[in-house]
Amino acid sequence: MAPPKPNTKPPKKAAVIHNVAKIASESDKFRRVVWTGKHSQMVIMTVPVGGEIGEETHSVDQHLYFVSGTAQVITEGKHDNISPGDHVIIPAGTLHNFLNTGPNPLIVSTVYAPAEHKADTVHDSLEQGEKLEDEGKDEPPEWARK
Numbered sequence: 438m439a440p441p442k443p444n445t446k447p448p449k450k451a452a453v454i455h456n457v458a459k460i461a462s463e464s465d466k467f468r469r470v471v472w473t474g475k476h477s478q479m480v481i482m483t484v485p486v487g488g489e490i491g492e493e494t495h496s497v498d499q500h501l502y503f504v505s506g507t508a509q510v511i512t513e514g515k516h517d518n519i520s521p522g523d524h525v526i527i528p529a530g531t532l533h534n535f536l537n538t539g540p541n542p543l544i545v546s547t548v549y550a551p552a553e554h555k556a557d558t559v560h561d562s563l564e565q566g567e568k569l570e571d572e573g574k575d576e577p578p579e580w581a582r583k
C-alpha cells in the first residue's frame with residue numbers, strides 16, 4: 438500500500454488515511470510526512486533494528502503511537518519499555534529518545550502539534566534527517582507555523 442501523497446498547501450478538507458499501520462509497516466524510510474495541517478502534522482517512522490529516533494527536544498508537543506516492534510523510551514533520565522499499541526505523549530521542551538530494543542524494525546505513527554518538518558519530508562535515515570535539520574532544509578511551511 439503506497440503512502441498518501443503529502444499535501445504541501447494548507448488543507449481545505451478532512452483527510453482520511455486508511456490503514457495507517459499497513460502504510461507505516463511497508464515504509465522503509467526512517468521518517469515520512471503523511472499530512473500537514475495548520476496546527477499539527479502526521480509522520481510515520483521506521484526505526485531499524487538497533488536504531489534510535491535520536492535524543493532530541495522539540496518546541497512542539499509530540500504524540501507517538503507504536504504500531505509494531507519494541508522500544509525503550511528515555512525521558513528526563515527515566516526508562517520505560519514500549520510495546521505495540523502503546524501511546525507516548527512528549528510535551529514541548531522534554532528531552533527524549535526511543536531505542537529499538539527488538540529483533541524487528543520499530544514502526545511508529547507520530548503527530549507533532551504544530552508541525553515540525555517540511556510538508557513533503559522523506560528521510561532515509563536518522564543521519565540524513567539530522568543533517569537536513571541542521572542545514573535548515575527541513576522546516577515546516579510558513580502556513581503551518583501560525
